[in-house]
Amino acid sequence: MNFRLSPLRLAVLATCSLSPLAILPACAQQDTTALPAIEVSGARANDGYVAPTAVSGTKSEAPLRDVPQTINVVPAQVIRDQNASSLQDVLKNVPGLGLSTGDGQRDQVFIRGFTAIGDQFVDGFRDDALYFRDLSNVESVEVIKGPAAVLYGRGSSGGLINRVTKKPGVDVSDVSFTANSTAGRRAELDLGRAGEGALSWRLTGAVERGDSFRAQQFIDRTAIAPSVALRFSADTKLLLQMDYLEDRRMMDFGIPSYRGRPVDVDPGTTYGARNARDADFVQSRVASTTATFTHRFNDEFSFRNGLRYYDYHLNRNNTNGGTVNEATATTTLNHAKLVRDENGWFNQSELTQKLQLGSIRHEILYGLELGSQSKDASQASGVVNFPGVSIFNPVLPVVDPNRLNPPTLTYGTYDTFATYLQDSLSLSEQWKALVGLRYDRYRQQSRILNLANGSTADLQRTDTAVSPRAGLVWQPSLTQSYYLSWSRSFQPSGESFALATNNADLAPEQTRNTEAGAKYDFWEGRASATVSVFRLERDNIKSALPNGVVIPVGKQRTDGAELSFSADLKQGWKLLAGYAWLNAVITESSSFDNGVPFKGKNATLTPRHSGNLWLTRELGEGLVVGGGANAVGARFANPGNTVTLPGYVTVDAMAAYRTSKYEVQLNIGNLFNTGYIISGHGTNPNLSMPGAPRNVALTLRYHM
Numbered sequence: 255m256n257f258r259l260s261p262l263r264l265a266v267l268a269t270c271s272l273s274p275l276a277i278l279p280a281c282a283q284q285d286t287t288a289l290p291a292i293e294v295s296g297a298r299a300n301d302g303y304v305a306p307t308a309v310s311g312t313k314s315e316a317p318l319r320d321v322p323q324t325i326n327v328v329p330a331q332v333i334r335d336q337n338a339s340s341l342q343d344v345l346k347n348v349p350g351l352g353l354s355t356g357d358g359q360r361d362q363v364f365i366r367g368f369t370a371i372g373d374q375f376v377d378g379f380r381d382d383a384l385y386f387r388d389l390s391n392v393e394s395v396e397v398i399k400g401p402a403a404v405l406y407g408r409g410s411s412g413g414l415i416n417r418v419t420k421k422p423g424v425d426v427s428d429v430s431f432t433a434n435s436t437a438g439r440r441a442e443l444d445l446g447r448a449g450e451g452a453l454s455w456r457l458t459g460a461v462e463r464g465d466s467f468r469a470q471q472f473i474d475r476t477a478i479a480p481s482v483a484l485r486f487s488a489d490t491k492l493l494l495q496m497d498y499l500e501d502r503r504m505m506d507f508g509i510p511s512y513r514g515r516p517v518d519v520d521p522g523t524t525y526g527a528r529n530a531r532d533a534d535f536v537q538s539r540v541a542s543t544t545a546t547f548t549h550r551f552n553d554e555f556s557f558r559n560g561l562r563y564y565d566y567h568l569n570r571n572n573t574n575g576g577t578v579n580e581a582t583a584t585t586t587l588n589h590a591k592l593v594r595d596e597n598g599w600f601n602q603s604e605l606t607q608k609l610q611l612g613s614i615r616h617e618i619l620y621g622l623e624l625g626s627q628s629k630d631a632s633q634a635s636g637v638v639n640f641p642g643v644s645i646f647n648p649v650l651p652v653v654d655p656n657r658l659n660p661p662t663l664t665y666g667t668y669d670t671f672a673t674y675l676q677d678s679l680s681l682s683e684q685w686k687a688l689v690g691l692r693y694d695r696y697r698q699q700s701r702i703l704n705l706a707n708g709s710t711a712d713l714q715r716t717d718t719a720v721s722p723r724a725g726l727v728w729q730p731s732l733t734q735s736y737y738l739s740w741s742r743s744f745q746p747s748g749e750s751f752a753l754a755t756n757n758a759d760l761a762p763e764q765t766r767n768t769e770a771g772a773k774y775d776f777w778e779g780r781a782s783a784t785v786s787v788f789r790l791e792r793d794n795i796k797s798a799l800p801n802g803v804v805i806p807v808g809k810q811r812t813d814g815a816e817l818s819f820s821a822d823l824k825q826g827w828k829l830l831a832g833y834a835w836l837n838a839v840i841t842e843s844s845s846f847d848n849g850v851p852f853k854g855k856n857a858t859l860t861p862r863h864s865g866n867l868w869l870t871r872e873l874g875e876g877l878v879v880g881g882g883a884n885a886v887g888a889r890f891a892n893p894g895n896t897v898t899l900p901g902y903v904t905v906d907a908m909a910a911y912r913t914s915k916y917e918v919q920l921n922i923g924n925l926f927n928t929g930y931i932i933s934g935h936g937t938n939p940n941l942s943m944p945g946a947p948r949n950v951a952l953t954l955r956y957h958m
Contacts, residue, residue, distance in 0.1 A: 301331050302822040303830050304782055310396040310416040312678060312688070313378060313405055313604065313619060319773045320678070322688055322725025322737035324399035324786045326818060332830055333389060335870055335880060335908060337432065337921040337951050339440065339462075341387050341395070342933075345415070346884050347866055348397050349816050349832030352859035353933035355943045358506045359536045359570055360384040365412030366399060366790055367812040367838030367857040368765070369936060373414040375406065377544070379600050380625070382409075383566040385538040387417065388499055390442050390460035391479040394418045399816070400767035400790065403721035403743030404690040407623065407672055410743050411765040411792050412812070421493065422446055422454035422483040427958035430917075436949040438464010438473065454483045467946055469522045470530040473503040489550040495543070502537040504530050507574035508933075510585050510645050510940035511897040516931050517645045521944035525585065525643070526573040527653035533589070534653070536570045553608065560602045568594040571655050573636075575940050578645065585645050585940065589636030589653050591661075598627030600670070615680040619690075625670035634661035660705035669697040676723075686727040688739075694719045696746050700758075713758045719744040735773040742766050745792075765792040781821035781829075789813050795840075808843030810857055812836055826872025828880075833865040840893070847894025855895045858936045861887035863901075870908070881907040881925075889934065897939035902930035904945065917955040924948045 305327035307315050318325055326348045338344045341361040345351050354369070356362030363370050372382040399413040406414060428444040439462070446456035459478040465471055481495040509517055509525060527533035542564040550556040570593070576586040601624045609616040637657040643649065676690035695718050702711040725739030745763040771786030790812040818832040838857035845852045864887060870880030883905045891897040905926055910919040924947060932945035 303329060303332055303820045303828045304780065304822050305329050305394070305820070306779060306782070308396050309418065310375075310378070310398050310402075310414075312676065313621075314606065314617075316678070318782070318784075319729065319735040319775065320686055320688075320727060322727050322739040322771075323741075323769065324771060324784060324788075324816060324818075326397045326399070326832070328395045328397075328830075330393050331828070332868065333392070333395075335828075335878075335910075335919075336868065336882075336906065337908070337919065337953060338389060339432075339434075339437065341389070341415075341417075344389070344395050345397070347830055347832070347868065349818060349834035349864060349866060350399065350412075350814065350836060351397070351864075352861065352889060354859055354936050355506075355508055355933045355941055356384075357935070357941075358508075358572065358574075359386075359538075359568070361387055363415070364857075364859045364936065365397070365414075366788075366814060367810065367836055367860040368412035368790070368792060370410075370412060370415065373409045373411075375414055375416040376542075377419055377546075377560075378406075378416060378602070379544065379560065379562040380406070381417075381564070383538075383540060383564065383596055384568060384594070385499070385540055385566070386501055386503075388460055388475065388477040388501075390444075390477050391419050391458040391497060392417050393420045399786075400739075400769055400788065401721070401723075401741045401743030401765050403694070403719075404674060404676065404692045404723040404741065405621075407670065407692070407694055407721075408696060408719075408744055408746055411745060411763070412790065419479070419495065419497075420444065420446075420456060420458055420481075421495075422456040422481055423448055424456075426456070428955060429958070430953055430955035432951055432953040434464070434949060434951040436465075436467045436946055437951075438462065438466075440464070452485045454485075456481050467522050467949070468504070468506055468944075469524045470526075470534075471504045471506060471524075472531065473501070475499070475501045475503075491548050493544075493546040493548075495546075497540070497542045497544075499540045500538070502535060505534045505536045505570060505572040505574075506943070507572065507935075507941045508943040510575045510578050511891065511942065512578065512580060512583065512645060514897055516891075516897075516899065516942045516944075519646060521929060521947060523648065524650070525575040525587065525645075525648055526650065527589070527655075528650040529652050530573075533655040534571055534573050536568070536572070538569075539567045541565050555608075556606045558602075558604045558606070561599065562601075563599040564597065566594070566596040568592070570594075573640075573651075573653050575643075575645075576639075578940055582642070583645050584642045585648075587640040587643055587651065589639065589655070591632075591634050591636075591655065591658055593632045594629070595631075596627065596629045598625065598629075598668075600625035613682070617678040619674070619676040619678075621672075621674040621676075621692075623670060623672040623674070625668075627668040629664075629666040629668065631664045631666075632661045633664075634658040663703040663705065665701045667699045671695040684729050686729065688723070688725040688727070690723040692721045694721065694744070698746070715747065715758055717744070717746045717762050719746075719762060733775045736771070737773075738770045740766070740768050761794055763792055763794045765790065767791075776821075777823070780823055781819070783817070783819045785815070785817045787815045808845065808852060809841045810838065811841050812838040812857065812860075814838075826874075826878075828870045829868070830882075831865075831867045833863075835863055836860050837862065845893070847892055847896065850894035850896055852893045855893060856890050858891060858893060859889050859899075859934050861889045861901065863887040868906075876912045878910040878912060879908070881905065886930075891934040891942055892937060892939040897942075899931045899934050899942060902928055902945070904928050904930065915957055917953070917957075919953040919955070921951040921953070922948070923951070 311321040352364035354362040402410040462475040479497040484492040544562040674692035679687040723741040747757040769788035814836040821829040843852035868882035887901040927948040935941035
């Protein structure tokens with residue numbers, strides 16, 4: 255794409271000058287400069303693409319137009335229409351994200367050029383265990399862009415991902431079955447009763463069995479999530495939730511590179527053990543329990559206390575490509591085993607006060623968060639590794655998964671103490687502000703035992719940090735909202751992994767985000783658009799290689815612009831679209847990637863241009879058709895930018911027949927059978943994942 259003006263400058267002009275009528279003049283048939291106030295009661299509809307509110311930005315359900323920050327929401331209906339089966343599928347609808355292989359063991363993305371490995375949340379609670387999430391209990395996915403430490407603590411350089419779960423309070427009786435031509439079979443259950451008295455309940459679950467276009471790939475997955483809501487009075491409620499997931503699949507690192515590109519082989523080609531089901535598998539078990547108590551004292555004060563406990567186990571066995579010899583067109587294969595056992599709890603106590611001081615209305619959030627996590631790991635390399643495997647026609651070895659060197663044992667504890675204060679101010683009918691401050695004390699301890707040489711190490715570190723946030727909103731009419739915001743967050747050493755000798759003395763990283771944007775509503779709230787420009791800077795960056803070595807990256811800056819649009823229009827049209835322009839550069843670094851300096855290179859897995867479009871139309875008589883596209887520009891696979899993942903465009907389509915009792919839905923993914931690389935590792939150039947070829951999924955859903 256060539257621009258006379260850079261996309262950043264174009265977006266600045268759009269932010270400063272666009273009105274709703276200027277964006278889409280042909281579509282506006284009425285005056286949208288002012289809308290009457292509408293009072294809504296009851297549960298939100300979940301069959302639309304427009305999300306007027308979100309809970310992640312302020313920790314309470316607030317209109318998106320009042321939050322001085324970019325927040326992207328992927329609603330339940332989009333997830334259902336696209337037949338999304340993974341968090342990666344959902345996040346393709348969010349501009350400004352780069353997809354990572356996550357070492358073949360977890361959901362992982364890059365947000366605005368920065369890794370979000372530890373920035374997964376569920377209903378506002380940290381969920382940083384390393385696993386693939388299931389969608390059967392997910393109502394919507396909200397992505398906050400930019401640092402959010404003022405409410406959520408450490409992490410969130412480029413942003414964070416918050417899954418909003420399905421909760422009691424609705425009458426629902428859905429069962430569904432999906433068969434996919436390249437991914438097997440999946441059944442889902444969603445049962446719930448709102449209840450006329452003090453109790454309502456809901457039960458969701460899924461069972462998935464299948465394979466993949468990737469050779470030897472398999473998946474065995476079971477998920478179940480019961481929940482109960484108790485209503486003691488109109489002002490006092492208790493929500494109890496449980497969640498269990500077990501997931502076993504082949505450990506897949508993808509394919510190596512050759513002469514600056516991923517090797518040109520069939521997308522099903524794997525580089526691991528011939529007996530992958532026994533030697534190259536990853537199995538995770540995650541169980542959690544959450545209790546949320548809310549009480550409204552009066553019109554001024556309300557209280558919320560949330561307590562979540564989780565237990566996590568990971569058994570990872572992998573044989574993956576190592577060093578590539580381009581002269582002989584071969585790669586080494588290395589085997590390793592990693593076992594993780596984790597558990598932890600977080601408690602959030604929050605008091606909300608609504609206050610009128612003169613002409614200014616305040617909504618003040620007082621918060622206290624306590625938490626403790628225990629993370630233990632055993633890591634061992636294989637006794638026998640395998641050199642000289644052809645990258646074009648690999649003959650895979652049989653691997654004995656029990657032939658391992660003595661492991662290294664790590665025992666880690668992480669304690670969190672934090673207080674935070676946030677004030678949402680209504681200064682006048684046209685001016686609003688959001689300010690906040692958080693204090694964190696984060697204590698880490700690690701004990702490391704190397705059974706190979708008998709060495710031990712006891713490490714500890716305590717970091718304290720203050721995370722501020724400030725934003726100003728100007729709303730000249732009920733359909734326009736312009737904002738300017740600034741925020742800062744911190745990322746301590748060992749944020750997601752145990753404290754180790756190579757990072758115990760490294761200072762926390764700091765991220766700063768300055769953002770300006772505009773949010774518009776159209777056609778009585780049936781459509782909305784957001785445009786934003788920002789500068790995101792992070793200091794003292796470090797990154798972990800697959801072998802655990804921590805490398806200092808230095809400083810990185812991302813300048814960018816994002817646009818998003820969603821609509822629930824008349825005549826049955828629904829639309830979700832987005833575009834991002836990101837210029838992510840390592841501005842300072844003394845590190846090298848195989849002799850190539852990091853400094854001046856582009857951030858990995860961050861395309862300069864990316865966009866998404868999804869459109870559906872209700873034809874009447876229960877018929878729905880739709881389709882869309884994802885366009886991703888070229889990305890770099892490694893910090894030295896020596897390997898490029900080519901850009902691509904994929905097209906998807908769907909058709910459905912829906913009645914009050916049942917639905918039949920057909921989805922075609924990658925309609926034109928495009929060959930592409932969907933994700934990379936981020937630090938290693940030889941671990942890139944091919945995207946799925948054309949695939950067909952048929953879903954039958956019955957409403958009892």
